[in-house]
Amino acid sequence: MREALRGLTTRGRSFLAAAAAATVSAFVLGERDLLRVAVLLAALPLLAAMYVGRSRYKLACTRSLDPGRTPVGTSARVILRLQNLSRLPTGTLLLEDRLPYALGSRPRVVLERLGAHQASSVAYTVRADVRGRYAIGPLVIRLTDPFGLCELERSFPSVDKLTVIPQVVALPAVRLAGEYNGTGESRARSVAVHGEDDAATREYRRGDDLRRVHWRSTARTGELMVRREEQPWxxxxxxxxxxxxxxxxxxxxxxxxxxxxxxxxxxxxxxxxxxxxxxxxxxxxxxxxxxxxxxxxxxxxxxxxxxxxxxxxxxxxxxxxxxxxxxxxxxxxxxxxxxxxxxxxxxxxxxxxxxxxxxxxxxxxxxxxxxxxxxxxxxxxxxxxxxxxxxxxxxxxxxxxxxxxxxxxxxxxxxxxxxxxxxxxxxxxxxx
The missing domain is CATH 3.40.50 (Rossmann fold)
Known part of the structure; x- marks a missing residue:
């Protein structure tokens, strides 16, 4: 209840201030009817705080990014799925996803009511003009009463990362200088050095397929030899x-x-x-x-x-x-x-x-x-x-x-x- 009272909105605090003023006026003027008005003004925010504070909703939230990696200057879609796991329907929910300044203003979505075991999805788009990794979340839910007198925040701990990569442009196909430089061992090179018989052979290792045995090299060396697998350049x-x-x-x-x-x-x-x-x-x-x-x-x-x-x-x-x-x-x-x-x-x-x-x-x-x-x-x-x-x-x-x-x-x-x-x-x- 103490937390709920701290969550009174400006409207709720105004009701309490009006109730206090009406109470003082009732005693000064001797008007008992004004005292009844003061009691009503004070009861409304207190009842709203009790209603919001005693709400025990079990909510689950999942967030997905489409896509999770986006180039600079393009948009990504953020999809929030909220599910009510309890048997009680929720009241009005105000959703706000925390975003860094580079992705724009924080999106706010109002859900009027979420029934028992019911799920609902909302989506919004973000756009970044500067590359980097941006944290999206946590999602903050504001619980409020129908009169807007009390408001409490609940947040989910999950945070997702949006990666904004540099802009990639297509390049024309050209034959680069040095495009054949590199590493590797090809059959053609081995043939030039060792000759056909030893072009691609090595000693037999346990597990090698016997169909790869090179009998001519085996007869010459006296050891079981197998054909070496070709390795492209x-x-x-x-x-x-x-x-x-x-x-x-x-x-x-x-x-x-x-x-x-x-x-x-x-x-x-x-x-x-x-x-x-x-x-x-x-x-x-x-x-x-x-x-x-x-x-x-x-x-x-x-x-x-x-x-x-x-x-x-x-x-x-x-x-x-x-x-x-x-x-x-x-x-x-x-x-x-x-x-x-x-x-x-x-x-x-x-x-x-x-x-x-x-x-x-x-x-x-x-x-x-x-x-x-x-x-x-x-x-x-x-x-x-x-x-x-x-x-x-x-x-x-x-x-x-x-x-x-x-x-x-x-x-x-x-x-x-x-x-x-x-x-x-x-x-x-x-x-x-």
Missing amino acids: ESRATVVLDTRLYAHRGEGPTASFEWAVSAAASIAVHLRQNGYKLRLVTGSGVDVDAVEAGGEGIILDTLADVALTQSGDITTLVEQVRRRSDGGLVIGLFGALTVAEAEVLSGLRGNGATCIGFPIDSSTWESMNETDRAEADKAHAAAALALVRSGWRSVPVTHGEALPSLWPATARGSQGFAWRAAMAETVAGGVR
């Missing part, structure tokens, strides 16, 4: 994302870093769909692999959380990539680079790796006067040229450019790449 790719705070400009969804994150997501999905074994490395210490079917989901979930970091440099990023590097294709998305930093990136050229870089001119994400703009353009062109001389394919990026239009420049023998390299050398002027 695997294409591997590493996507490198620069997360240095000072290398990016802009704020919110239109910042240069958000362009880089969206590009990393688009490239990762494109490569996975083309059969690449994928690895994602960021300057903030993230290092994840996507080798199984549907592995791009791991990459997208990781990119939903990635953020800029004040610590870290290009040298540390190179060391992190090389720690588990096995060659293949390396695609880097870098913020503003200096010539020295571009030269450090040559360290990723080991193990026969083919490197394609997207140096982002983050200075174009902010306004500058003509003199500063000329200096910034020259510095960016010099860094792009240094990246080329470090053995990278360099595809410079400026504000307003779309990744699908830049992607063809990564193709083998692309004229777009040669044109961009020539432009970079021209703008860089005397920088050599």
Whole structure:
């Protein structure tokens, strides 16, 4: 009852105040009828508090998200299903789901009555323009009387997570430089080294199918030999994302870093769909692999959380990539680079790796006067040229450019790449 009295609404407290005023007036004026009015005014909120406080509803709630992972700028549907597990019907219920500010205002739904063992579903939509993981819930239920004099809150502890991933754009199909680099052992390579008899044989192991026994090799070696299972040549790719705070400009969804994150997501999905074994490395210490079917989901979930970091440099990023590097294709998305930093990136050229870089001119994400703009353009062109001389394919990026239009420049023998390299050398002027 004490909790119910604390739940009196402004209307209920006004009734009690009116009752107190009527009581004082009745004694001062000697009006017994006014005292009866005071008793009625006080009884109404007290009875309402007793009614709400003694309500013992058994309610169950489930929440589902459709979909649970949504790209930036799209909507997701939240479905709430409320079931009355008790034998008594409920009164008026006000439902409110707790949401973070980025998903919009909190939805409020009124259920007039929920019968015994009856269930009802309500739905609402949310939309996020900033990637991340957002907690939805807990659901708060407000119990109230028919006159709105008392209101109590009950909440469910369950919280669901909505993952807002970066925007993924479709990329045109091109033949990438280094697309056949990777690891694996194919029958054709073994034949070239060992000859037909030993092309794909190994020692017999317990459990091997006897139909795979290679009798010619067995007779020659004196040991039971079986045919080795063919292992296809695997294409591997590493996507490198620069997360240095000072290398990016802009704020919110239109910042240069958000362009880089969206590009990393688009490239990762494109490569996975083309059969690449994928690895994602960021300057903030993230290092994840996507080798199984549907592995791009791991990459997208990781990119939903990635953020800029004040610590870290290009040298540390190179060391992190090389720690588990096995060659293949390396695609880097870098913020503003200096010539020295571009030269450090040559360290990723080991193990026969083919490197394609997207140096982002983050200075174009902010306004500058003509003199500063000329200096910034020259510095960016010099860094792009240094990246080329470090053995990278360099595809410079400026504000307003779309990744699908830049992607063809990564193709083998692309004229777009040669044109961009020539432009970079021209703008860089005397920088050599």
